[in-house]
Amino acid sequence: MKKVGVAILGLGVVGGGTYKILTDNKEYFKSxxxxxxxxESVLEKNVDRATALGISKxxxxxxxxxxxxxxNVDIVVEVIGGIEPAKTxxxxxxxxxxxxxxxxxxxxxxxxxxxxREAKNMKVGLFYEASCVGGVPIIRTLTxxxxxxxxxxxKGIINGTTNYILTKMAKExxxxxxxxxxxxxxGYAEFNPTADVEGFDATYKLSILSSLAFxxxxxxxxxxxxxxxxxxxxxxxxxxxxxxxxxxLAIGKNxxxxxxxxxxxxxxxxxxxxxxxxDSFNAVHLVGDAVGEIMLYGRGAGALPTGSAIxxxxxxxxxxxxxxxxxxxxxxxxxxxxxxxxxxxxxxFIRLSVKDSAGVLSKIAGVFAKNNxxxxxxxQAAEKDGKVTVAIITHECLESAVNKxxxxxxxxxAVISVDGLIxxxx
Amino acid sequence: MKKVGVAILGLGVVGGGTYKILTDNKEYFKSxxxxxxxxESVLEKNVDRATALGISKxxxxxxxxxxxxxxNVDIVVEVIGGIEPAKTxxxxxxxxxxxxxxxxxxxxxxxxxxxxREAKNMKVGLFYEASCVGGVPIIRTLTxxxxxxxxxxxKGIINGTTNYILTKMAKExxxxxxxxxxxxxxGYAEFNPTADVEGFDATYKLSILSSLAFxxxxxxxxxxxxxxxxxxxxxxxxxxxxxxxxxxLAIGKNxxxxxxxxxxxxxxxxxxxxxxxxDSFNAVHLVGDAVGEIMLYGRGAGALPTGSAIxxxxxxxxxxxxxxxxxxxxxxxxxxxxxxxxxxxxxxFIRLSVKDSAGVLSKIAGVFAKNNxxxxxxxQAAEKDGKVTVAIITHECLESAVNKxxxxxxxxxAVISVDGLIxxxx
Numbered sequence: 001m002k003k004v005g006v007a008i009l010g011l012g013v014v015g016g017g018t019y020k021i022l023t024d025n026k027e028y029f030k031s032x033x034x035x036x037x038x039x040e041s042v043l044e045k046n047v048d049r050a051t052a053l054g055i056s057k058x059x060x061x062x063x064x065x066x067x068x069x070x071x072n073v074d075i076v077v078e079v080i081g082g083i084e085p086a087k088t089x090x091x092x093x094x095x096x097x098x099x100x101x102x103x104x105x106x107x108x109x110x111x112x113x114x115x116x117r118e119a120k121n122m123k124v125g126l127f128y129e130a131s132c133v134g135g136v137p138i139i140r141t142l143t144x145x146x147x148x149x150x151x152x153x154x155k156g157i158i159n160g161t162t163n164y165i166l167t168k169m170a171k172e173x174x175x176x177x178x179x180x181x182x183x184x185x186x187g188y189a190e191f192n193p194t195a196d197v198e199g200f201d202a203t204y205k206l207s208i209l210s211s212l213a214f215x216x217x218x219x220x221x222x223x224x225x226x227x228x229x230x231x232x233x234x235x236x237x238x239x240x241x242x243x244x245x246x247x248x249l250a251i252g253k254n255x256x257x258x259x260x261x262x263x264x265x266x267x268x269x270x271x272x273x274x275x276x277x278x279d280s281f282n283a284v285h286l287v288g289d290a291v292g293e294i295m296l297y298g299r300g301a302g303a304l305p306t307g308s309a310i311x312x313x314x315x316x317x318x319x320x321x322x323x324x325x326x327x328x329x330x331x332x333x334x335x336x337x338x339x340x341x342x343x344x345x346x347x348x349f350i351r352l353s354v355k356d357s358a359g360v361l362s363k364i365a366g367v368f369a370k371n372n373x374x375x376x377x378x379x380q381a382a383e384k385d386g387k388v389t390v391a392i393i394t395h396e397c398l399e400s401a402v403n404k405x406x407x408x409x410x411x412x413x414a415v416i417s418v419d420g421l422i423x424x425x426x
Numbered sequence: 427m428k429k430v431g432v433a434i435l436g437l438g439v440v441g442g443g444t445y446k447i448l449t450d451n452k453e454y455f456k457s458x459x460x461x462x463x464x465x466e467s468v469l470e471k472n473v474d475r476a477t478a479l480g481i482s483k484x485x486x487x488x489x490x491x492x493x494x495x496x497x498n499v500d501i502v503v504e505v506i507g508g509i510e511p512a513k514t515x516x517x518x519x520x521x522x523x524x525x526x527x528x529x530x531x532x533x534x535x536x537x538x539x540x541x542x543r544e545a546k547n548m549k550v551g552l553f554y555e556a557s558c559v560g561g562v563p564i565i566r567t568l569t570x571x572x573x574x575x576x577x578x579x580x581k582g583i584i585n586g587t588t589n590y591i592l593t594k595m596a597k598e599x600x601x602x603x604x605x606x607x608x609x610x611x612x613g614y615a616e617f618n619p620t621a622d623v624e625g626f627d628a629t630y631k632l633s634i635l636s637s638l639a640f641x642x643x644x645x646x647x648x649x650x651x652x653x654x655x656x657x658x659x660x661x662x663x664x665x666x667x668x669x670x671x672x673x674x675l676a677i678g679k680n681x682x683x684x685x686x687x688x689x690x691x692x693x694x695x696x697x698x699x700x701x702x703x704x705d706s707f708n709a710v711h712l713v714g715d716a717v718g719e720i721m722l723y724g725r726g727a728g729a730l731p732t733g734s735a736i737x738x739x740x741x742x743x744x745x746x747x748x749x750x751x752x753x754x755x756x757x758x759x760x761x762x763x764x765x766x767x768x769x770x771x772x773x774x775f776i777r778l779s780v781k782d783s784a785g786v787l788s789k790i791a792g793v794f795a796k797n798n799x800x801x802x803x804x805x806q807a808a809e810k811d812g813k814v815t816v817a818i819i820t821h822e823c824l825e826s827a828v829n830k831x832x833x834x835x836x837x838x839x840a841v842i843s844v845d846g847l848i849x850x851x852x
């Protein structure tokens with residue numbers, strides 16, 4: 001039986017889950033894969049974490065050098081996260097001829113070309129299925145299941161924390177602050193939630209996924225990013241009435257004007273399967289020119305789901321040692337001819353407070369029409385304290401046209417305030 | 427640039443779709459994959475089909491020997507379907523050292539070990555992603571995305587024809603015969619619909635998928651099969667009232683008593699994501715011990731979706747010529763220790779016509795209780811012509827216990843007829 005030695009860098013949530021799967025399913029991998037996989041080394045400052053998992057102290061390495069010079073280690077699993085020291089460690093492992101399996105989306109989003117170049121030089125594997133959407137095999141779907149297709153769009157709920165918060169707000173009428181607190185209490189959100197709630201995490205993942213989908217380097221700088229911190233209960237309730245559910249959507253589109261990549265709160269029509277992806281679940285919806293629609297659904301984070309992707313990569317790498325990662329030629333320069341769209345085309349949901357006076361609606365509609373924004377639905381609530389809330393849904397139009405219209409409308413004085421402006425997907 | 431020659435055996439729906447993708451996206455594959463893929467040969471009796479697609483007559487081979495002896499052909503795509511001549515052709519291609527890509531579920535379900543043995547002997551690739559669920563990469567998910575997991579269950583809507591018919595019956599109140607006729611008119615069902623409506627097609631696919639999921643040979647003989655021809659409008663309407671949607675479900679479970687594999691009409695709770703998979707769409711829901719729930723959704727059939735899987739396999743095979751299929755050691759003997767469960771455990775929906783007399787319900791409930799069938803819901807309709815319809819939903823119980831109870835109940839004479847008995851999944 002083939003023996004495979006694994007080192008795990010970092011014994012946090014995902015490192016612990018990876019260790020658990022590798023040990024719990026050790027006999028199973030022997031019988032089903034013909035592989036005897038052993039964790040030979042771990043790199044973790046907190047030795048108690050290792051011993052709590054049942055790892056003997058002798059296996060806890062004192063340095064990355066000790067790990068990569070260990071001849072029993074074939075595959076290095078990096079689950080530290082962040083840029084440093086993860087980047088140095090991964091490069092050292094690759095340079096030592098070790099195959100690397102990582103869940104590090106930030107590292108990949110920011111330094112993919114460097115890592116890929118080193119792996120190619122050394123002809124070793126570099127696997128990163130776990131970097132996006134946890135246990136859902138989205139990377140393999142893009143690289144091995146859909147290569148026949150020109151991919152037209154990718155739309156995903158790819159951050160579990162924000163989806164948990166938005167689900168709580170929608171289902172229990174909680175405010176953003178209340179839902180965030182509960183998510184933190186349950187471990188779905190970190191003490192400093194910025195990376196999740198401001199959309200950075202989703203941006204890293206979208207940059208990786210859309211690079212693969214559109215066969216060109218999509219940097220995080222190319223991604224338009226907005227978080228969910230400004231979302232109110234009122235937005236969600238108002239959307240609900242019109243048949244829409246609010247999600248933090250990551251959207252990549254391959255349009256005739258170029259590539260559009262954006263992460264922002266989005267109203268999704270209740271009939272869209274993404275609308276019913278709740279709590280910490282993730283889902284990615286893809287459209288290919290041949291296959292049409294595909295959707296993948298599952299847990300995007302957590303010890304065992306992410307560990308599942310890591311260990312599946314480990315098994316694949318162990319069985320195919322001559323197979324180094326070569327799907328996407330992510331050159332450092334990227335494709336210079338790639339155009340990115342900055343003035344998006346979308347449908348919009350707009351919520352306004354207007355003065356309760358005759359003709360105000362017709363004035364507003366007139367300004368939109370003049371700016372080529374055609375409206376598909378206008379709903380006016382009952383007057384309250386001299387104010388009326390108006391909810392508007394537009395047809396597809398340029399974002400610049402919507403912004404220009406709103407400026408004009410505000411300047412006219414009929415509108416008291418623009419309370420919500422949220423993009424919308426059917 | 428690497429040149430790759432492809433032969434297509436059979437220019438039916440899927441063969442035509444495959445040809446279209448290979449030609450339409452030829453330049454795209456050059457730029458994204460570094461592959462110059464050309465259809466070098468086709469085997470098709472009806473030469474007009476070839477010329478209609480724009481294939482020159484010189485490329486239409488006169489025999490399989492001509493195809494496999496063509497040195498320009500690297501990869502043979504078999505999309506004829508059925509056992510013969512497909513089996514002979516595939517074996518000849520493998521024996522000639524050609525990699526084979528196929529969509530042939532019946533061939534794989536019935537002769538997989540023989541094909542696999544030949545591919546291994548010759549060290550050539552044998553790819554069959556297109557055999558199950560069209561363009562949805564379910565085979566790769568099982569073999570490369572979830573190997574870390576012991577798979578606990580697989581539940582799928584894996585036949586588009588029956589799903590189209592059942593959707594029509596549910597949404598438009600059509601009878602089975604009406605919906606079948608419409609499906610035939612639209613090309614979703616064949617003139618002889620037996621393979622689809624009697625569940626053979628789903629059985630072939632389930633045998634392949636559950637073999638991969640449970641790492642043992644699951645033959646079609648192991649699969650309990652029931653089709654949808656006996657389903658009535660009344661069953662569907664009655665389930666709807668109780669919050670269930672009727673689907674032809676393929677179910678594989680890895681239980682402590684053994685492996686359970688079955689294809690039959692099933693009431694799926696409306697809250698289950700499978701319930702909202704409509705028309706000719708397919709979906710597969712998997713549970714792994716590490717990853718938890720995963721669901722894949724997309725088009726399970728059709729020229730371009732199935733062609734997408736074929737061409738993705740072709741590209742993969744062309745890029746990884748030293749990578750022959752080795753995931754599943756599908757020995758001809760199978761695993762002799764594998765136990766299969768024949769007396770299933772499930773929840774059941776039962777519809778009875780009973781005489782409208784006092785105490786009849788209590789009598790029926792009593793018989794069920796004596797036979798260890800515990801009821802979770804009983805609903806009685808208003809009396810009509812001296813008869814009353816009773817709908818019953820049971821808790822999980824043995825199928826044999828349900829059947830025994832129904833026999834006893836019938837023998838007692840209180841029940842006029844058992845009008846429906848359908849398994850149920852939450």
